Amino acid sequence: TTTDVVIDLAALSNDPSGEKFPQATWEINHDARVRIAQIAKSAGVHRYIFPSSASVYGSQAKEVTERSETNPLTLYAQANLSAEKEVLKLHNNTFSVTVLRQATVYGFSPRMRLDLVVNAMAFKGIRQGKIPAMRSGKQFRPLIHLSDLIECIYRVSISKNEAVKGQILNVGFTFQSYQIENIANKIRDIIKSENGSSPEIHWYGSSDTRSYIINCEKIEKALPWHPRMTLERGIH
Secondary structure: OOOOOEEEOOOOHHHHHHHHHHHHHHHHHHHHHHHHHHHHHHHOOOOOEEEEEHHHHHHHHOOOOOOOOOOOOHHHHHHHHHHHHHHOOOOOOOOOOEEEEEEEEEEOOOOOOOOOOOHHHHHHHOOEEEEEOOOOOEEEEEEEEEEHHHHHHHHHHHHHHHHHOOOOOOEEOOOOOHHHHHHHHHHHHHHHHHOOOOEEEEEEEEOOOOOOOOOOOOHHHOOOHHHHOOOHHOOO
């Protein structure tokens, strides 16, 4: 048997885990993923897809493209950025590497992650009557629905377009970046319309310095793909 594509999804996958388990985060999110790419190349795999994170941009005053300077503020983001650089070095004519800097994922799934901002807000708003929102609320997050992300990864895996090979691609939709306070308000309004009760927004933590809006024109031009899910549909 042969393996055509390797998509490395193994990682400790958020900032709190990275801070709590720094050694494991670096060993898994950096060392092991680079090693998997090396093994894939040695085994004759033709395509390797590295699902990274738009968190590598950290804090940005302007909309960012793949050419913008990175500014990783957490160990999770730093490990992703370092691994990006290492796996891209492996790219050649027989081993195609694509790095996907993914927006923050949300949406229902059978094994649903409840640490992600939209999912956590909606879940706790329904179950507890309180929507947790990290201060100050002005920070921006780019979002992508899980179903759209799956479709994107599939499109990259079968694409013959040279524009995805050896490339870094922002994955999301340029116009789906929202301030945290706006996400919280949308979730509150939808819960109220569905359930009749209006959960309160519970502000917590110190001011979150992570804030970025990603430009996704590069991937929109490279693939016959664009996100179909809106934030409102995803919340519902």
